[in-house]
Amino acid sequence: xxTLCFDRLTTQQNSNFETLTIDREPTTFEKAIVMVSxxxxxxxTVGLGFGLTVVxxxxxxxxxxxxxxxxxxxxxxxxxxxxxGLD
Numbered sequence: 792x793x794t795l796c797f798d799r800l801t802t803q804q805n806s807n808f809e810t811l812t813i814d815r816e817p818t819t820f821e822k823a824i825v826m827v828s829x830x831x832x833x834x835x836t837v838g839l840g841f842g843l844t845v846v847x848x849x850x851x852x853x854x855x856x857x858x859x860x861x862x863x864x865x866x867x868x869x870x871x872x873x874x875x876g877l878d
Contacts, residue, residue, distance in 0.1 A: 840869045 817825075843850075843865040850861040 836872055840865065840872055843868065 847858075847861060847865070850856070850864065851858055854861070
């Protein structure tokens with residue numbers, strides 16, 4: 792077992808993987824930062840998917856493509872987001 796301590800941060804090797812542990816409980820501020828960051832990411836990904844409907848005519852014009860191909864970009868983005876559990 793290998794242990795490396797650096798300012799309350801320890802690395803422990805258990806079997807085939809290493810884990811990082813902190814010897815203290817996160818502060819309320821640190822927890823709030825993680826929560827706000829997650830909410831911003833969630834709203835940005837959901838908003839971007841539906842925001843692509845506004846950009847749809849520009850996609851068709853800029854890339855000189857058919858409407859169905861340009862619409863598949865939004866469908867793919869929303870499908871991956873929904874499949875990953877973001878929506």
